[in-house]
Amino acid sequence: MRRGTRYGALLGPLLAGGATPDLVTRAARGLGLPERGRYAVVVLGTPVPDAAVAEGPDVDGARWWWGTAEGGSPGEVEAREGGREVAVVLLGPAGPARAAARLRELGAGPGGVSPVVGSLAELGAARRLAGTALLTCEPGSREIVRLDERLPAALLVSRPELSTRLLAEVFGPLLTLVPAERSLLVETLEAWLECGGSVGRAAARLGCHRNTVFNRLRRLERLTARSLSRPRELVDLVLALDVLRLSSAPP
Template structure:
């Protein structure tokens, strides 16, 4: 059912940030939302699935409004309580959260096959939606290229710091993984895959070997080689942090490892 541009006009200034108190009050009345409440913002990198634009509250009581941020295309439509629009090709939603919180909002989008997408931390009022939208957009940037991930910013804070300062991320990658990046792609991928498996297995060489389908000595030798190439030790916490952050930069790069 087409609803015109009214809902986009109300949501846009809130999502852009800096709305005056009078505008916040007018938007709250027009949208039927409380000025204060538990809100999150979702930013999707692909078109929102039709099933996500629902009538009435979700099963957990959360309510969704899909709407345009300031400066995005203005056409708005959908079911009551929902407005479709795009922010530079991205879909933006305001969620009045139910008891299950933002985790349930993220899970719902995954169930619908949406993504990639970022979910902001919880904010306490409509006046804070602009900041929440920016944080949700940052969370989206931490999704691996080509993935369908739905991620919450609070689960990706180190990676969010990296994508927020791309010039430092590039420097970190070159400083930590520079010698590794000079290897032929197959050789480089093998070492990166081994490091990822070792990290995901909690630093257990045996479990990493089982996951990779090789002997534990093979894993051990690959990790020692990686330490030599990067001049960093996996047993030294600060140096391990360097390796983990560089791995995140590599993961978020459009280039394969």
């Protein structure tokens, strides 16, 4: 992994997007990178750990170049003050999943990892997608997430005005409850979803009787006017739950 003013100056125009072919060629030569290859971009919301910028490839053969991205989309700027730590990764055989795992091992995070792109000229688009992935991390978490794992949530954070409307429309009555009561219903819904819709397994996870879970879910259905047994209405509930998860306020 490499870092320095020289690397940042060469990476900056590529990460900003719209670099001319001549600039891409000069940057490739200066960085020692092929113009075409399997690349991903990482955007971190906190300073990169010192261990992440050690020289040389990692165990997967991936090569890393670190810089700092200034600016970004309005959503990114609001969510992350100042410059963000950004890495361009020439991927090894294991691909972006291994790159994400490597960052977790180093204690980095929160962070977003872009999909794979095929050339240095596409790094600007990859940086924007990695920044969107970062915005799907829960506030205060140390998550490292790949965009392809968070596409529904990425759609939500990309359109904050629609996310706000969705939350109000679906969970409006739920949000009027006292915090403890609201948290109990949200926790039960999360457990039920994580248990594949099994009331029995959710009850075991929550340490309560299955009838208690059933009654909480029925109450949530009444409050939201949506049924967990109707797929389209279940989608509304799951997306609203994602918006609530990503908000700075506790459930």
